[in-house]
Amino acid sequence: MKKILFSALFVMIALQTIAQGIFLRKNMDYYFQIERLDILSGTISDTLHTALNGMTNKDVTQYLENYLNQNQESISIMNRSELMKIISKNGEWAESGDGAIPSEYSLFNTFYQKQPNFLHYQNKMATFVLNPIIHYQQTVETGNLKQNLFYNSKGIEARGLLGKRVGFYTIFTDNQERGPLHHQNYIRNNNAVPGITYYKDFKTNKTGIAQDYLYAAGYIDADVIKNTVNVTFGTDKFHLGDGYRSLFLSDFGSNYTFLKLNTRLGRFNYQNLFMELTPQYFRGADQYLPRKYAAMHHLSVNAARWLNVGLFEAIIYSRKDHFDFRYLNPIILYRSVEQTNGSPDNALIGLNFKINTGVNALIYGQVILDEFNFAQVKANNGWWANKHGFQLGLKLADPFGVKNLMIQVEGNLVRPYLYAYTDSVSDYSNYNQALAHPYGANFLEGNLIVNYQPWKNTYFCWKTFFNRQGRDTLSNTSFGGNIFKDQTYRNADYGVKMFNGAPSNVFYTNLNLAYEIKDNLFFDLGATFRYEKASHFSNPSINSLQFYTGMRLNALRKQYDY
16 A cells, blocks of 8 residues: 555656645644634635644635735734734745744844744745744642643654645654543553554553653645645544534544545535554554554535535445555445445445534534444334434634634534444554544533633633443443444344443533743643543542643643543
C-alpha cells in the first residue's frame, strides 16, 4: 500500500499543484467563533463543509475575510479584532498573501517579526512558519484517590508552502503525564493512552501511574485540480460530523497513516479516506505490531440554502497486513465490493444532516447502521444484531441577545454491539482505542457545552455530560458495550435492550477560563467534577474533584472529558 501512496504523492507534486492548507482542530479556543458566524449567516455555506473536520485554514481564512468585507458596518470592534487575529494566525492564506500581523517588538530582528509566529519567513516562492510548543498544567485531585496530577509537554511545530503548490505541516512533542483516576483506569483497561500510540509507565506509586510518550503528526497536501480535487498524505486523525461527539469518525483516538482525496464541485463535497490502522494488541516486549486497513467515504451535499445532507460509509478489512486493492475504488457504496469478497469485512453506513434555521440556531444529527433487519425491528424482540446509533444536536448562536455566546446541546444513543465484530482485526478501533465515540456502544449520553467570549482575549468554556452505559460483568461474556470483545460471546440473541449488562452512570462537568496573554500564549484556570456510579463490583464507582491551572504556548488545552 505504501508504494501506491508514495506514487500518488509523486504524481500530485509533479502536476504543479496548489496547496490547500493545514487542518484546524475543534478544540481550539477560538473555533466556536467560526461555527457561530456560520450559524448567524442563516444559510449553509458552500465554502465551509463543517461536518468535515478538520476544516482547512485556507477555507476558514477566506470565509472570515469575506465575512468582514460583507459586514463592514455591523460588526463590533471586538469581533473585528478577534477575526483579524484568527486570520493573522493563518496569514499565508489571506487575500494579500501575507495576513500575519507584524510585531512591534521583534527579537534580534529575526524572531517574532509576526505577532503569532516565533519564526516567519515568506517570499514569492515559499512560506515557512516555525513555533515552539510548551504546555504545563498542574492539578490537585480529591475523592477516591488524593493525588497531584501534571501534564508537561514541549516540542515544535512547522508549516509551510512551496510556491503555493505544495503545503506541509508537522508537529512533534515529548510528554509526561499523570492524569486523573478515570484516565489511569482507562489506560489499565485498554493498554492505551487516549490519543497516543506507544507509551511507557513511570513514577508508579501509591498516588497513581504516570506516562511518558512522544506525539508526532505530519502531512503534505496539494490541489491536483485547483479548488476542486485535493490530495493529502501523512499521519494524523479526523472528526466527521457537526457534533461534539461523532458516531462516524472521532479525533479522540490515536493518529493513523492516511491518504485523503477531497473533491469539491459547487454544493457537493466528496471525501475519500484510506487508512492504515493497528489492530488490538497486548503490551509487552518490543514486537512488530500488525496492521489493518480501512476505507471511508463521505458525500456532503448542500441540498438547499438551509439544509446539508451527508452520506457516510466505512469498511474495516478483516485481514492483517494485507491491503485489498479493490477498496481503492473511490466510488461510494462499497457494500457490493465487500459482498464480492464473501462479506468478511466490517461495513457501516451512515447519514448526517445540518439545518440552519435562519433564527440563530442550527440543528444537526447522525444515524449509523452496522447490521439492520427491518423485520426484526418490527418484531420488537430485541435482536442483538440490530446495531445502530443516533445523534441529535442543537447549536444556538448569541442566544438571549448575548453576543459571542454559543450553547450546544447534544444527545447520543448507541445500541449494544455496534462497532464490534467477530475478530479483533475488524472491530471499529485503532491502537486499542475506539474510532468513533470513546464509550464504544450500549450507551445513552447527553451533552451541554457553553462557549463564551465576554471580553477580548478571554474565553470561558463549560462542558457537562451525563452518560449511562451497560457494561460487562463476566470476562468471557460480552454485553455489547465493549467494542473490543468478540461479538460471538454475546450473552443472548434476543431480548437485548439498551444498557444490557450492568448499567453504570457517569456525570462530568468542567469549567475553564482561558486568557490569551499574547498570540497563542494562554493561561488556564479551571475545575472539574466527575462522578461514576456502577451497579456491579467489577466496575468500581469513582468520585473525583479536580482544580487545575496551567500555561500553554501554541498548544491545545489538555482535556479528560470521557
